[in-house]
Amino acid sequence: MLDRRRMLQAVATGAGAALGLPLAAQPLFASPDANSTPKRIIFFMQNQGFDPATCVPPGMKNSRSLAGVKLPDPISPLEPYKERLHIINGLHGKHATPAHSAFFGALGGYRGGDGVPPSAATIDYELSKVLPQTLLPHLCIGMDSIENMTAKPTLATLSASGAGQPIFMYSNPNQLYQMLYGGISTGDIRRQHEARSNAFDQIEKLAAAKGQSLPSADEQRYRQFVDGFKDINGLRDRLDSVSDHLRQFAPKVDDRYSQPEFETDWHDALLELGISALTSGITNTLTIGSGRGEIFGAWKGLGIDQQGHNLGHMKQPDNPIWVKIRQYNCRMLAKIIDSLDSIPEGSGTMMDHTLIVYTSNNADTQHTSGANWPVMLLGNFDQSFKTGCFTQLDGKRPINSLYASLMTAAGVSCDRYNMSEQLAQKYDSANGPLKEVLA
Template sequence: MSSTTRRNVTNFQLDRRNFMRGAGVVMGLPWLEAMMSSTSFAAAPTAAVPTRMAFVFFANGAIMKDWTVKGEGKDFELSKTLSSLAPVKDDCLFLSGLTHDKARANGDGGGDHARNSASFLTASQPRKTGGADIQVGISVDQVAAQKIGTQTHLPSLEIGIEGGRQAGVCDSGYSCAYQSNIAWRSPNQPVAKEINPKLAFERLFGMSLTDVKKSQDRDFYRTSILDAVSEDASKLSGRLGKTDRQKLDEYFTSVREIEQRIGRAAPQKRQLPPEFEIPQGVPADVDAHIPLMYDILTLAFQTDSTRVATFMLANGGSNRTYSHLNVKGAHHQLSHHRDEADKVADLQKIDQYLAKEFARFVQKLKTIPEGEGTLLDHSMILYGSGISDANRHRHEDLPIVIAGKASGKLQTGRHLVYEKETPMANLYLSMLDRMGTPIDAFGDSTGRLTNL
């Protein structure tokens, strides 16, 4: 750390778990230099910086010829689909050869899309049922959340883009719960995702059922959540050094900008009489919805509101349309392209668009200073699907990227190729190790991944 940075540190000490409060709001803080003592810099410069883990799921696999990078180790070239990751290439691991065997039929017949999402983070075979007797397995995110979730305001955060049903039959005799969830608190209890940006934002900042009236009085779209904590914020700012004050200002600007985007994206007219109750809703435009949810996830990690998260870009087997990409047809239908060139091209456009949005998120994490590195340096974000070639319902050689160095515990900037049929569960064991939440076995694991 430079002497200039040191001079900006005051004698004021701030605990990472401090919050700003007001009018029903509990607002976390970004990492600040005041969270470390002046004597701790040389001894343990990252002691106050936690490691975060997130899983971003996309449906219907990918056009693998345009996904798979060329080369191995540090000597590799990004593929067409992943080209937008070029600015953060050295901050990512590209993995090939991993398999989700439990997404396969294994005697259960059709239903690959339900199994794809259900097994993605559980590495377990879902029971084929459309009734209440669903069963699959606890998910890797919840294993970590159960061990470290008490250290943060939220044990974990589950967000998504598409709503889903928790009952009924959706895919070849499988419960809709399997397609709608990737996070499972127990083998028969999914953790429902939040798809409404407003509700996800308010959950992040501590809104509870008892705060609903206060929230309505504040009028989310007319008064910033920052106004509710302005008194605490003013007191805190006056005690911080110059660098920390600048970081706090940048953080507040980011929060207010997200609030404004939530207001603009809400699918209703903004000119409403004061007595009109604003309805809940999600953005009608997926091109606005996806980056907004990524930015809420960024805030969750930046404020240490949670250290574990999942984000479903779509439900398993999603048939969403992407008209803004000039794509004809819906996602699931296109995924069964039968090698028709126009359908393959349209599906690749969707793959590349989703990868581009992920790249934007990763690049944003890299711009946020934390400790002696960045928020990305202290994160471990897996982006992938439980299907590779959806046209043939293949579940081996999955499309997987991990962004972030996990606080120095991942050697990024490489393409790692593992032996055929290596279980994804082996990767999850290795990720849990890096979160400080190790377990002996998980799902269909056979060991831990080497060379990470």
């Protein structure tokens, strides 16, 4: 039974501190210096594995250009964006023990597992700290079956701000819309937003007062919950202060929110909210968990009756079910690219300063050793990454080396990411970023 104390703990942790919200107010758009650009990054994690045969063009064994090469059917929606695509095969994550899922270990580059707390910050959170600061530095959204998204509208399995500090992802578009755009809404959404805001204000005040009478050991733990409510309330106030700007970007609320026919209606609404958070400048780091980092997931809206764990036991190459799922993913990627490309920024567009990282929290397949962890990059992050090519690695460098490359491209020198020298001696054949991917 969920008692009052546990309920408040879940709310504060799931919606405040666990989101990695800043403790101090940040401007909507940070003003980069003359030598920097407002870079942004998106991680798209599909569960159940990413078989290389579904993304590597047939017969392609060695690194080469993608010019004149037809992409495999599962990723065919990316054909118009081939010049911006970089397919990487041959990274590994054996040390992350992906099996059913590496959970936090997929983006952390360390050992993960079901019920295993994060042992360090994940790459998406670390990048959100070094990229130009925004109102909400890091936003996570998760897609699953309607039943799972309704029963658990927030869930933490992929991202973390530190050891034992998971970051929750939003799975109910109604809640996410209310958080981002409740202050500029009307009708029921506005009334719910105001009621929730008043409740959180009162809870913060009450919690702060009551916490002073606790023993010192409990007071510190309790303070984390109080800070969670402070962060929620602070974010709400900051969003309200730029309401005129946000009106230009808020998606239209339609029947997909309140009366979804399929879970894909919510998936599409969540994606639109994530894109709007990027284009409006609310955030510059977006993590999307299709399947939410677990072994479940459903796509009935694509005409797929099978769902959950069984999908992971199906061979992906030439499987019409997985072709539909992967193509759906790629259409989502294309929508992100088109949306960012439509907004001028500097001498180009927002997409010119953006990188999309697409992979799986399961490496290549369900029940994997992690010996091969395919990745697709889209965009060049302000000319930081090579594009229009395929790179075949020898399987001796870990996913950590890619994450070190991301940090380097973001302006932070990084020889190893979340990997000790001792661990690197066993799992990494070199040191530093991947020279094969950096421009």
